[in-house]
Amino acid sequence: MSVDLLTAPRLSRQTWKFTSDVRIQSSATAVGPKEAQGPLKDTFDKTYDDMYAGRDSWEAAEQRLMEDAISIAIAKAGLTADQVDLIMAGDLLNQNITATFSAESIGIPLMGMYGACSTSMLTLANAAALVNAGYANCIVAACSSHNATAERQYRYPTEYGGQKPPSAQWTVTGAGAAVVGQGGAGPRITYATMGKVVDMGVKDPFDMGTAMAPAAVSTLLAHFRDSGRTPQDYDLIVTGDLAAIGYPIAKAMLAKEGYDMDRVYNDCGLMVYSPDQDVFAGASGCASSAVVTYGYIMEQMSLRKLQKVLVCATGALLSPVSYQQGKSIPCIAHAVALEGGI
Missing domain, CATH: 3.40.47.40 (Stage V sporulation protein AD)
Incomplete structure (x- = not known):
């Protein structure tokens, strides 16, 4: 049986084409102090001037960033939490604990996903697929990271003060979320x-x-x-x-x-x-x-x-x-x- 690749939803085992009008209804970001001083500072929804974001640990700070991004994105879409079918989210901490505790706090069903730093598009792609297929009307795709939590888990705790080579990178302290649904004027x-x-x-x-x-x-x-x-x-x-x-x-x-x-x-x-x-x-x-x-x-x-x-x-x-x-x-x-x- 021949398949018209111009209209087929599955172009290959790697690429999907979304056949319905799946769009980003709204999006939001929350970041830490270093990001708030960078060249994109005016594009962030919420910024914090300390790495703890008013919490008592860096891990709790990362949770706050994700909760902020999700809540702001939902509000910008003109929705309430009970109108969202699912959160698809992930982070870098063991067993996706930022996503888990954030979803518990917000009270929306969770599908935890892990793709390391690719998690932003992993969650967005799968949210679009579920909405396109009719399994959900509205999904939030989200992810987060925190410089201090990532350093403590993957390399050396910040307090250690170890020397880094020029090839090292600085983990972003922040979170982003997008509300995915049918129709509207978003991308x-x-x-x-x-x-x-x-x-x-x-x-x-x-x-x-x-x-x-x-x-x-x-x-x-x-x-x-x-x-x-x-x-x-x-x-x-x-x-x-x-x-x-x-x-x-x-x-x-x-x-x-x-x-x-x-x-x-x-x-x-x-x-x-x-x-x-x-x-x-x-x-x-x-x-x-x-x-x-x-x-x-x-x-x-x-x-x-x-x-x-x-x-x-x-x-x-x-x-x-x-x-x-x-x-x-x-x-x-x-x-x-x-x-x-x-």
């Missing part, structure tokens, strides 16, 4: 390309950019192949958090495959902070792509300055256990296409 979610796990043998947890770049390229190539699109079909293509090390690697790999990314390509890890903020190679963490997408990109699309955007969030799937056992770092990337206009 349409048109495609999602789910990534394959790519492991190039990198073992250095202070060099995430080198580890993740091949996974980003793998997903982007799959998206272009399956959708029939090229980079020039987009006004902006962003990867999640390759930063200063991984960004040129990905760009060179794509050029070798015949894709000119010069006009349209940027990386969220290079957008959150300014060069004078002492963040080593740039931003990382679940919130890196989330706060850029649900803040800056949504703003630019609402102003019609951007019409078509492809967000390819990248994630390093290591854990403290795998690192301690000497394993290399498997990586993944998930991409979602957004299109403005009614």
